[in-house]
Amino acid sequence: MDTLNLYNYSFEKLQALNLSDNTLHFLNTAIWVVILILAFLIIHWVTNKLIINKVVKFILNTKNQIDDFLIKNKTLNHIGSYIPLIVLKIFIPIVFKPFPNTAEVLATIINILMLLAFLRIVHSGFKTAKDVLALKPAFKDKPLNSYLQVIDIVLYFIGGSFIFSIITGTDPKSFFISLGTASAILMLVFKDTILGLVASIQVSTNDSVRVGDWIEMPKHGADGDVIEINLNNIKVQNFDKTITTIPTYLLLSEAFKNWRGMQDAGGRRVKRALNVKISSIRFMTDEEINGLYKIEILKEFIDQRKTEIQQYNEVNQIDVNMPVNGRRMTNVGLFRAYITQYLRHNPNIHSGMTLMVRQLQPTEKGLPLELYMFTNSTVWGEYESIISNIFDHLFAAVKFFDLEIFESPASDDIRQVVNQKP
Numbered sequence: 001m002d003t004l005n006l007y008n009y010s011f012e013k014l015q016a017l018n019l020s021d022n023t024l025h026f027l028n029t030a031i032w033v034v035i036l037i038l039a040f041l042i043i044h045w046v047t048n049k050l051i052i053n054k055v056v057k058f059i060l061n062t063k064n065q066i067d068d069f070l071i072k073n074k075t076l077n078h079i080g081s082y083i084p085l086i087v088l089k090i091f092i093p094i095v096f097k098p099f100p101n102t103a104e105v106l107a108t109i110i111n112i113l114m115l116l117a118f119l120r121i122v123h124s125g126f127k128t129a130k131d132v133l134a135l136k137p138a139f140k141d142k143p144l145n146s147y148l149q150v151i152d153i154v155l156y157f158i159g160g161s162f163i164f165s166i167i168t169g170t171d172p173k174s175f176f177i178s179l180g181t182a183s184a185i186l187m188l189v190f191k192d193t194i195l196g197l198v199a200s201i202q203v204s205t206n207d208s209v210r211v212g213d214w215i216e217m218p219k220h221g222a223d224g225d226v227i228e229i230n231l232n233n234i235k236v237q238n239f240d241k242t243i244t245t246i247p248t249y250l251l252l253s254e255a256f257k258n259w260r261g262m263q264d265a266g267g268r269r270v271k272r273a274l275n276v277k278i279s280s281i282r283f284m285t286d287e288e289i290n291g292l293y294k295i296e297i298l299k300e301f302i303d304q305r306k307t308e309i310q311q312y313n314e315v316n317q318i319d320v321n322m323p324v325n326g327r328r329m330t331n332v333g334l335f336r337a338y339i340t341q342y343l344r345h346n347p348n349i350h351s352g353m354t355l356m357v358r359q360l361q362p363t364e365k366g367l368p369l370e371l372y373m374f375t376n377s378t379v380w381g382e383y384e385s386i387i388s389n390i391f392d393h394l395f396a397a398v399k400f401f402d403l404e405i406f407e408s409p410a411s412d413d414i415r416q417v418v419n420q421k422p
Contacts, residue, residue: 039091044084051080069131075124082117085110111166119159126151149231150197195249196232203251209234214259220246222256239380267350267374268383274394275366277404281332283323292334292400297341305329305337335401336369339394343373348386350374366406 055076070076092106130148133139164170203209213226215236224238234251236244262268284292293302309327312318318326339357343349353374360368375386398405 040084040088043087044080047080047083069128070124073124073127073131075121075128078117078120078124082114082121085114085117089114108166112163115159115162115166119155123152123155145228145230147200196247199249199252200229200231203229203248209251209258210260214263216257216259217244217246217250217254219254220244220250222246263378265353266378267353267376268378270371270373270375270387272387272391273360273368273370274391274398275363275368275406276332276335276398277366277406278362280402280404281330281367282402284329284331284334288331288402289329289334295338295400297345298334298338301337301341302329302334331401331403332367332369335398335403338397338401339369339371342393342397343371343390346390348375348377348389350376365408 089107089110092110093103126148130144134144209215209226209229211226211229214224215226216223217236222236222238222244224236224244226234227237227243228235229248231248233245233247236246238244289302289306292298309329313320313326316326320326320328336357336359340355343355343357344351349355350373355373358370358372360370362368371390375383377383377386395405
């Protein structure tokens with residue numbers, strides 16, 4: 001006996017109550033509504049609590065990571081919500097047969113709920129596909145979130161069109177045709193989304209930004225690692241742990257600095273100077289040079305330099321009794337040579353990249369000796385530690401060359417000068 005015959009059978013049994021037909025139909029429908037609700041709850045419980053929960057437990061015990069994404073994105077739960085709606089769609093026209101208007105309204109609502117449930121299943125399926133692709137090295141740094149958002153927009157657009165068609169009873173094709181005439185309005189409404197889509201594609205194609213890159217956009221307060229790239233914006237976690245959100249299309253219209261090249265090269269540049277007090281610069285005597293000869297890394301340089309200077313002075317018959325005649329070693333020159341040799345022997349300095357110690361234009365703060373080099377570590381903490389250790393050593397070593405580092409006088413220095421007795 002099918003459901004419709006059961007409905008008629010129950011109606012015949014209720015006729016023994018000697019009530020009017022309208023009352024009997026209402027009472028019979030109320031009974032079947034209760035039965036329908038109970039059936040819906042039972043099917044929902046069986047589907048979600050028994051079947052899907054057991055499937056979830058089975059999946060969690062497997063070593064395959066792909067099916068775990070189905071649980072994470074609730075794909076199975078959305079399927080479990082869809083199945084009971086099928087039962088309602090089948091039984092509502094039968095249960096509400098005496099009330100066709102009510103049956104039509106309820107059928108429309110169920111169709112909309114089924115469509116929304118189906119879209120959620122499709123969305124979670126695409127989200128699972130995105131998570132699976134993110135595991136592959138070729139897609140790890142690609143803006144998959146942007147592509148997923150484009151798919152979501154298309155799904156919402158199609159879903160909204162069909163919902164409108166279900167409510168109005170019109171053909172979806174005519175709805176799409178009418179939207180074509182309003183394309184200019186759509187372009188205006190979705191301007192940022194369209195710009196973001198174009199920017200995401202170009203960023204991905206040109207490989208200008210990846211998740212994990214360190215970028216700088218001072219104008220927008222961004223200085224840190226990219227943690228997410230989606231259709232509308234890029235999220236940057238700054239080094240102070242704040243998060244800056246930048247519209248994606250700004251990467252095409254404004255300049256930004258990407259430090260990925262430095263990280264890929266394996267060396268980070270150091271460009272820092274020591275300001276030597278000019279009044280402390282002088283020629284070195286032979287006794288002082290012999291004293292510095294005890295410095296291991298300077299021996300070879302001193303020997304070579306001595307030979308060059310001696311040959312030059314002899315060939316040109318220089319009177320060496322006058323210090324400014326001919327060529328002679330200076331304390332700042334030896335210190336510069338020492339720094340160069342010290343950096344070349346430092347295992348933390350990249351030997352395959354530029355290394356030099358040069359003089360810059362003297363200023364009111366002394367003679368800058370600039371260290372231009374690259375560390376062999378790009379990790380921020382290690383980089384800062386390497387620089388600190390180098391300059392700690394150089395500040396301590398400068399006194400052996402009878403040089404002074406320039407520093408502005410402090411208040412105590414001025415007090416001592418003022419309080420000096422004549």
